[in-house]
Amino acid sequence: MYHSxxxxxxxPYRVTVSPRRLDRQLGWLRRRGLRGVGVRELLAARAQGKGQDLVGLTFDDGYADFVTHALPLLHRHGCGATLFVLPGRLGGDNAWDPSGPRKPLLSAEGIRHAAAEGVEIGSHxxxxxxxxxxxxxxxRxxxxxxxxxxxxxxxxHVxxxxxxxGKVDRRVVDAVREAGYSYACATDPDDLACSLALPRVHVGEQDRAWRLRLKLRLRRRPVEGV
Incomplete structure (x- = not known):
């Protein structure tokens, strides 16, 4: 789970990783025979009993820096990703983070560009x-x-x-299911963990090799329906 x-x-909210750190993290995955992909691709592989060498990469909020900084690095390492965006804030900023720096969000053109480059677009x-x-x-x-x-x-199709x-309860899961989504990502949904509340691992600037190794080991647990 990445953001900016x-x-x-x-x-202050630990939502940013530097391009240099992301480059090293993606390189760490690739050296271990792992490849980052979008969540839909990961789930499709798992449904076929495959995908042991795949890691789902997600970028929340739809920051404009995804296109300028993250996308070239994903291409460099042969990785894909899912980008979760906010169509009600196109070209706006992260006004929900009052104490952090203002970060521009992708415009409609930026989202279309990411989609054209093979990035899966999801809703946030x-x-x-x-x-x-x-x-x-x-x-609703x-x-x-x-x-x-x-x-x-x-x-x-989205x-x-x-x-x-990352906040979710049964009522919200039911609304997501009724809206027609085939999967949804949370953070750490505990007993709700299923294909409509997938747990994710936060990755930040301080996550070097040993922390990534520990996080990968600790969060390998089965999820209902996946």
Whole structure:
């Protein structure tokens, strides 16, 4: 689970990894015979009993630096990824992080460019709300309308959803299922872990080889339906 790829000298929420660090992390994966891919590709391989050499890479929020910094590094290492974006904030910034630096988000053109380069585009909701606190009407709009907008924007079906802040409960999972998503990513959903609440490992600037090795070992656990 990545977010921004940029200068991380001021990063109070730990959402940024430097391009140099990402380059080294992707290289670490490749030297161990692993390849980063989008989540949909990973799940399809697992469904066929394959994919032991694949690692799902996700980038949340749709920061503009994905295209300028992350995408060239993914190509360099022969990796794919899933980019979870906010169609209700196209060309805006991360206003939900009040204490952090303002980071520009991708425009519609930037998202289409990433999709054309082979990146899987998924929804992160419309505006980055805690969906567990949204009323039923707002929850449906954030989940359903964002999928429709991204389909219109890219011309492709949107299979994946990512819960803002990683917060999820049964009601939110049901809304995601009813909206037609085939999978969804959380952070650490505990007893909810399934194809609509996939757990992920946060990766940041401090994650060098030994920390990556430890995280990979600790988080290898079965997920229902995957």
């Amino acid at each position: 790829v940029d200068d991380c000298s001021h990063d 909701g419309l505006t980055h709300l805690d969906l567990t606190r949204a009323d039923d009407a707002l929850l 709009a954030e989940v359903r309308d964002s999928r429709a907008l991204l389909h219109d924007l890219t011309g492709a 299979h994946g959803f990512c819960y803002p802040y």
